[in-house]
Amino acid sequence: MRTIRQLAVIVKYRLIAARNALRTLHTQSRLKLATILGLSLFLWVGLFRFAWEAFLWVEDQNEIVADLVTSFIFDIFFFSLGGMLLASNILMGYGALFGAEETRLLSTSPVNRRSVFLFKGLETLSFSSWSVVALGVPLFAAYGLTHTPPVSPVFYPVAVAAMGIYIVLIAAAGQTLNLLFAALFPRRRKEVLIVLLGVVVAALVAYSLWHLADYRTDKPMQRWMGDLPARFGFLRHFLLPSHWMSLIFLGAAQPGAGEFAFPGGMLLSTTLALCMAYLVSGVLLYERACDRVRSAGGAKLVHSGMWQRILSRLMGRGHGAMLAKDILYFLRDPSQWLQFAVLLGLLLFYFL
Numbered sequence: 001m002r003t004i005r006q007l008a009v010i011v012k013y014r015l016i017a018a019r020n021a022l023r024t025l026h027t028q029s030r031l032k033l034a035t036i037l038g039l040s041l042f043l044w045v046g047l048f049r050f051a052w053e054a055f056l057w058v059e060d061q062n063e064i065v066a067d068l069v070t071s072f073i074f075d076i077f078f079f080s081l082g083g084m085l086l087a088s089n090i091l092m093g094y095g096a097l098f099g100a101e102e103t104r105l106l107s108t109s110p111v112n113r114r115s116v117f118l119f120k121g122l123e124t125l126s127f128s129s130w131s132v133v134a135l136g137v138p139l140f141a142a143y144g145l146t147h148t149p150p151v152s153p154v155f156y157p158v159a160v161a162a163m164g165i166y167i168v169l170i171a172a173a174g175q176t177l178n179l180l181f182a183a184l185f186p187r188r189r190k191e192v193l194i195v196l197l198g199v200v201v202a203a204l205v206a207y208s209l210w211h212l213a214d215y216r217t218d219k220p221m222q223r224w225m226g227d228l229p230a231r232f233g234f235l236r237h238f239l240l241p242s243h244w245m246s247l248i249f250l251g252a253a254q255p256g257a258g259e260f261a262f263p264g265g266m267l268l269s270t271t272l273a274l275c276m277a278y279l280v281s282g283v284l285l286y287e288r289a290c291d292r293v294r295s296a297g298g299a300k301l302v303h304s305g306m307w308q309r310i311l312s313r314l315m316g317r318g319h320g321a322m323l324a325k326d327i328l329y330f331l332r333d334p335s336q337w338l339q340f341a342v343l344l345g346l347l348l349f350y351f352l
Helices: 002-023 030-059 063-099 101-107 113-127 130-146 155-184 189-215 220-231 241-253 261-296 305-315 317-332 334-351
Strands: none
Touching: 002 113, 030 063, 030 130, 063 101, 063 113, 063 130, 063 155, 063 241, 063 261, 101 113, 113 155, 113 261, 130 155, 130 241, 155 241, 155 261, 241 261
16 A cells, blocks of 8 residues: 555656646747647558558448458557557656666655656656557547448547557566566666567568568569468457557457457456566566666667768758757767667568
């Protein structure tokens, strides 16, 4: 109970800080706010229009092809989204749990480390879930509006609930991997992350190029459609949570069928099991992992001399120094450039 009370106090003051930050938005540049909102709206509308056109095309096909393509669309989407969420939770969670100044400050306060661990887990969950709102909402909104016959009334509530459970499942898995990673590799964590990321990206590139070479024919679309089950058959494995999400969406769209109940139960039970593993690993490993990471010391900083000299010659001293600062901030934060690299790899896998 003490841990929960302390967690509630931390969350309360974080919400107060967020409220105060929202109140000061009007003092910032209107152009900056308009640019952020405009680009976000453009992304959302563009994804919705793309999904709308794709599902309309699917609806024009015969029933067997439509069901097959729709199923693979959801399987590929949720698998890619799960990979992106997992990478985001691992990278952001590692920095939040072990590298953030706020975490070090809370560790020196009367708040116990279990409360800090739970709070940082919730914080990482909230910050890493933006991709679900940006990518998931347009997809299932377009699917619900274009589906023939009209979707069941329970489709939208079930879709929202399933997306929320899926986010928690991926977050629990990512945070548990964070603790194991910090406990096993406190000194070479950056090098191990780079190697693992390089292996994943290289595998995605090799896989994409290998299959792309098979479609240099006069009718690549027909061959692609014919080879679809063989190429992405592994995404339909019943032990993959991404396939459970696909079954939930497809089942909830059918009026009165209730076919989403079993995969929904699988998703919920697995999420609860991973949350329990996350809590147990936090109790057993978090304090030890914190001590090992902090005793290992920080990474070497990237200095600005080379960047500033090059950019100052190209853009002038003032603008060059400002751009060099932004580049160094990007390079010194592994959570930013690693997420960028993972996102590029997932996009390559998706399009090719």
